[in-house]
Amino acid sequence: MKRFQKSYVIFSIMVFLKMALILYFGLLILQYPLIGIDVEHKNGKWVVGQVYDKGWASKNQIEKGDIIQAINGIDPGEHKTVARFNYVEKAKSITIVDQQANTNTYAISYKDVDIQYFMYLFLPLLLCLATFFLGLYFYCANKEESSAMILICFLFSLGLCYLSAPVSARADLVGRMTVTVTFPGSLVLLIHFLKSYFSKHHLEFVKDRMINILYIAYFLVLTSHFFFNGEPRAFTRMVELGFFILLVCLLLFLLARLYYKYKHSEGKTIIQILLTAFVIAFSPFIILYAIPHIFWGKGFVSAELASMFLLVIPLAFVYLQRAKKLFDIEFLLGRLQYYALLSFALTTFAIIILITVFDMKILSGSAFLFFFLFFIVAILFLYIKEYIDYRLRHHLFCQKNHVEANLHNFFQKAKHETKVNGFIASLLREIKEVLRVKEVHYINIQENKDLNRWIVKNQQEFSFSEEIEQVNWRNCHPGSLIEVQTGFCVVIGEHYHVKEIIFCGLKKYKTTLNIQEKIWLENIAYFSSVLLENFKLIEGLFEEIEHYHKTRQNENDSYPSWLSRLLFSLSEKERMNLSIDLHDTILQDQLQLLRDIEAIKTKMTDPYLKESMYHVKETILDNIHLIRETCNELRPPFLSELGLIQSIQNLIERVKLRSNFLLHADLDPTIQRMVPEDELTVYRVIQELLNNAMKHSKASEVSISLKKINRGFMLSYIDNGIGIRMSELNDSFKTMGIYGIKERVRSMGGKIKIESAQNQGLKVQILYRQGDNEIDQSVNCG
Missing domain, CATH: 3.30.565.10 (Histidine kinase-like ATPase, C-terminal domain)
Incomplete structure (x- = not known):
């Protein structure tokens, strides 16, 4: 009880703090657009040192070297953001003397930078609220688990980090302190949560000593901000980004190691989903912002844009919490390799066109951003296309021959065949009807090693043997489709140096097969090869039994031992099926009838009827006992369990x-x-x-x-x-x-x-x- 009260108090404090910060950050972003001016104090004047691309200043032709004369009508040195950080932010008006000695006073508003609402308020607020409500949900569902509290701390920290980043860019002290604490801290909490979560399922994710080391390193990074102010802040920023990259790499390494260690367990799908979600969430920020910022002092895109993919993390946790069945992540990742290859080729071609036509620099941030976004969109498009093709395949593609439906119908009919010749005749008819070809033949070809070629064995039934014999069939296996001058050949069986093939002539007007028809023909050939092999085994079995009966010495001879074993095995299977049927039908009906009699008996008052109902009940009990004994005799109870x-x-x-x-x-x-x-x-x-x-x-x-x-x-x-x-x-x-x-x-x-x-x-x-x-x-x- 005390533990519950303690967690309730901690959670209440976190909720209050997060709501207060969300309200404060949201109002500050709404009130002040991002100006984006870095100033220097030279010769008693405040001079523009740098203008950032995404801010209000870049949209209003303010350039490096301009002089800031006043901010909100007062001296720039008295403005808090200038005095504290040498940034011009949180201002309503600004007076500037440009390099032509022209003095202009600007009213700062979102009128010229509407995109900032989306980039710096809507997206961060969306993620922050998503993590907030997700934290509430996890607390209500798992309030007594310590791992749930760590997860809630991580979600709250992640949301506040994203929302405080644009506030920190506005040189707000609370925003800077928040992003400094939550930026690396969220990842440490995530690793701590995963350690606690997997430990509960007896999986070793990371040792306790490593968690302690991470927290110590985290506090060392925090303390670096107390020793560096002003210009050296670039160094602390590099330390923050470097530590963040190391934490992401450590997280992905630990998950990958856990997956390979437990890849044969039931939990591998959850590990794969988490690993994929974290790669998608953190890769854009690291590749497009963190690494370029460390080496070149500037990211290819803004931190807010690169952090958009962090939304994947709460979505992944919601899915894992709510999903009763997990999607096939291995199938999606397998498709990803193929789609990524196609998308990379298409994106490379598109970027070459842009560089050629629009004279875009290949190493510029806009070119890199376009390449990345186009690459991601192309992959998503291919996934969506596959889904749409599946849902609308009956309307998108020509169904003139109904090849997919016929594939299903043919095997439904083929299961009633018992002889090889009958099955092959059905297969030839099906191919001729579906593909609308002029002729279809079943051919046997045999390898002649002396002549180093293949010979058609039934040439008298087939007039195109010469071009068939010119093909090297050695590496052609069931399902292989070979195109010849007069049609198509598909392999349906092989035995030693003999191949069984189906020859299909050309369609009407001598047209070739389309892709859908080729796929259908390969599939029906491959599955037919399996059926054909089974039919041959069955025929061989019947022939051996028939031969045995013909060669029996006298009527007292027993069956061969292998046949006896087979017959007993079939008999036991039928006994088991009968036992299951008796148990699941008649026995259950008798039990339900017994319950009904008990219910009726409690409502009776006539002693004679009660006595009669008692005898009926005893008869039913005898029947239930008899049915159970019969089931036990048909299927020995617990033979595999008891020995x-x-x-x-x-x-x-x-x-x-x-x-x-x-x-x-x-x-x-x-x-x-x-x-x-x-x-x-x-x-x-x-x-x-x-x-x-x-x-x-x-x-x-x-x-x-x-x-x-x-x-x-x-x-x-x-x-x-x-x-x-x-x-x-x-x-x-x-x-x-x-x-x-x-x-x-x-x-x-x-x-x-x-x-x-x-x-x-x-x-x-x-x-x-x-x-x-x-x-x-x-x-x-x-």
Whole structure:
């Protein structure tokens, strides 16, 4: 509670201070335009030393060397900004004697410098208010977190820094003190916040010692202002800008290092968004103002203009706070490389035209500013164009052939094909209908290394084989589009030194394919190659099964082990789907019906109806229990979570509750995890043995033993039931359970031994060793 009160007091003070400064700075900017005159005291006179480009003085032909006679009707030396900083600012009128000895008195107003309203008031005020309300929002949402208070300090500091900069340029003491404190301090607070934020998520952004060093360096920069006044202020300005550049570089380096360290974690997208936002926000100020100011004493653009991109920072924080789904930053950055290359070429061409036509100097600030702004606008235009193309593609492009719709429709129809020839015939028809070409052919070509060329294998069906054979197809893969004299060839398959291609003749009037049609043809060829390969695998599978049936020695032969494994895998998948369907539909309906009966029962007063409703409720409870048991049998519960031994133990406990025989179980707890398919096989075998014992054996005592052996296990089952005739073991219709057990054991590569006789019980022994693949010799029915 005390901590909450303390943070509330601190936050209230910050809010009051920021609102007071916003009001003060806003009124001062509204009242006084930026004049932009630097004066020197020479021979008892105040002489204009420098006139700044963006101020009121540059718009009124005031030049270096003019004499300031009066400011607001009084001696210039008595004006506060002149006496304190040698700047002529915060004045309503000024009297000047020019170099031709003409005396002029000017009334200073925004009439000739309307752009200052936008540059020095609207944009800074917009950012300042945005950071202010964002700080209020973060305080209301996360008032108890220390990192939130650091973030709020950073946002308030950033907004005040931007708004106080034009006030500082007007030689206001409060403005200069504010910008001096907030300019480097905002970045130190940002690094401190990120350290606290990432630490909360167990990510090391920067060590505590580094934060302490940054604060010490920050206070050293502040103290430099107490030792340098007047002319040496240029040095302190260089120190401020240099320290700011170092902080930005450190911030970007730390974020980049954090990204590469945790690029495989879920938080990498947030790091990427922050890194991109900070690069966009700080790069223009550093490149266009800070670095040129350090080396040449003047930025390419004004600090206010270069700082416009700081608006990106509060927008990024708002997005991260509010967004439930993050946009794909990697996709945007990947596009940025391509768009930047196009924009750079276009911007370079544009700047060359300007230099040639308008005789603009290439190293001038206006040329550099134009290059930068044109470059940024071009990149944004390409992003916007891509979005508009996607939204309006049905209206912008010719839909005569509906190539995109046909691509989707074709694969919807192709999923019903099962044979290679049928699929290829459908593909040829689709290409001919969509592209409106005269002819389409399916061709096989084979490499002849002796002749060092490719030969068309089905020349009798195709009359353009010569120009096809002249192409070197070695490096052409599925989806590759090759243009020949009489049409187009696209690869749809390859196998060793054989290529499968589709030849398309020219369209009507012998016109070539347009870009959209080429893209469509490449896409349909590539995806068709995948389907074609699968169709061939399926056909090969059917042919192998058919060949196996034809070569069977007798009716008692079992399926190959790989086929058994496949069939069991498909069966388990269907069991799982059925279990999910039962659980999500019938079971939920029964539970809802049970709740409805409970609700109706509470409203009943008739004892007979209550008794009847009770019996209905019990019946529904029995049905729910039965459905759950069925779901458990269809899909072994928690087999992957609990492991094989615990799952079998749970199965045995359920069997004990339902059976009328004594069940002894000896399960070796040292058996470790096996392949999931093998674990499921063992579970199903034991489940089937116990089901047979309950349904058919009429046994009074059953024993199950599962022991670990070298590289495997041994499973033993013994009961004292009625047994079975050994002659019936291979009859899958009479002993479906035993037959299924044998096939399951064979599919996993195990050996099974079955001993039984009429009224002498049943004994089953299963041996499995990892790596033992002699499956076909593994069945030994005693």
